[in-house]
Amino acid sequence: MSKLKIENLHVAVGDKEILHGVNLSLQEGETLALLGPNGHGKSTLLAAIMGNPSFTVTEGKILLDDVDVLSLPVDERSKAGLFLAMQNPAEIPGVNSADFLKAAMNARRETPMKLFQFYGALQTAYKEMGIPFEMSNRNLNEGFSGGEKKKNEILQMKLLQPKFAMLDEIDSGLDVDAMQVVAAAIREEQAKGRGFLVISHYARLYEMIHPTRAAVMVNGRIAVEGGPEIISRIDTTGYEWIRDELGIEIEKPVADQPMNKVSIGACATRVGLEGK
Numbered sequence: 001m002s003k004l005k006i007e008n009l010h011v012a013v014g015d016k017e018i019l020h021g022v023n024l025s026l027q028e029g030e031t032l033a034l035l036g037p038n039g040h041g042k043s044t045l046l047a048a049i050m051g052n053p054s055f056t057v058t059e060g061k062i063l064l065d066d067v068d069v070l071s072l073p074v075d076e077r078s079k080a081g082l083f084l085a086m087q088n089p090a091e092i093p094g095v096n097s098a099d100f101l102k103a104a105m106n107a108r109r110e111t112p113m114k115l116f117q118f119y120g121a122l123q124t125a126y127k128e129m130g131i132p133f134e135m136s137n138r139n140l141n142e143g144f145s146g147g148e149k150k151k152n153e154i155l156q157m158k159l160l161q162p163k164f165a166m167l168d169e170i171d172s173g174l175d176v177d178a179m180q181v182v183a184a185a186i187r188e189e190q191a192k193g194r195g196f197l198v199i200s201h202y203a204r205l206y207e208m209i210h211p212t213r214a215a216v217m218v219n220g221r222i223a224v225e226g227g228p229e230i231i232s233r234i235d236t237t238g239y240e241w242i243r244d245e246l247g248i249e250i251e252k253p254v255a256d257q258p259m260n261k262v263s264i265g266a267c268a269t270r271v272g273l274e275g276k
């Protein structure tokens with residue numbers, strides 16, 4: 001069984017350190033919920049794991065089994081089994097979606113897939129994700145709605161079959177029906193034994209995919225780790241208990257609300273969703 005291990009990870013953007021020593025590990029078959037107030041480094045962690053060149057790892061290790069992930073370029077990290085569904089997927093004009101998917105799938109194989117085999121897999125994936133197949137002929141994410149971009153990320157995950165999938169606010173921009181489709185796709189991959197690292201502010205998604213563990217990132221560090229009960233605690237009471245019980249002063253993020261207003265707000269969302 002594969003294991004992803006992050007040890008004492010320090011990450012900077014330019015000369016500003018954002019992660020100050022993150023320790024976290026994830027086994028295949030586990031789903032880890034990563035929570036935390038906005039601007040505290042969650043997306044930075046995933047970007048550093050995947051190898052986004054804007055983020056510099058200044059100290060620490062990322063190991064996928066015994067492979068030193070930090071020594072690999074992004075495409076090798078992907079081939080090694082890491083996958084990132086981005087918070088804001090980029091539009092790539094000039095790159096046809098089907099061509100992109102074919103290239104990505106073939107890059108993982110010794111010999112290229114037969115065309116009928118590829119199109120079979122593609123059609124099945126589009127169908128399961130409820131995305132019109134015509135969209136495979138459009139440029140990657142170009143002009144896609146927020147929800148279409150997010151579903152398209154999950155479609156890629158289904159086709160690439162990573163060992164570890166990291167999903168960054170995959171539920172933002174999704175309506176209730178799309179969220180059901182995405183959650184079903186996640187559950188299907190969970191059943192195959194994938195590992196998931198899932199960032200969301202909303203208990204609703206977590207209720208659908210049942211994380212096995214939860215961790216909370218505060219001030220660029222993991223402040224607390226435990227079972228999924230942490231999610232419902234944050235859902236109902238916000239993050240203040242971290243300061244009160246753990247004595248961790250939550251640094252006010254730039255351009256964010258004061259801490260007593262910071263809550264993941266799932267209750268309000270749930271009322272909104274169920275009222276639909």
Ligand SMILES: Nc1ncnc2c1ncn2[C@@H]1O[C@H](COP(=O)(O)OP(=O)(O)O)[C@@H](O)[C@H]1O
Binds near residue numbers: 013036038042044
């Ligand atoms: N590309 C970037 N350039 C400069 N600062 C960045 C960049 N990406 C993230 N940051 C900063 O890093 C901090 C953590 O951001 P982020 O990892 O996106 O937080 P979260 O995902 O927890 O909301 C924030 O202060 C943010 O402004």
Ligand SMILES: [Mg+2]
Binds near residue numbers: 042043044168
């Ligand atoms: Mg983020």
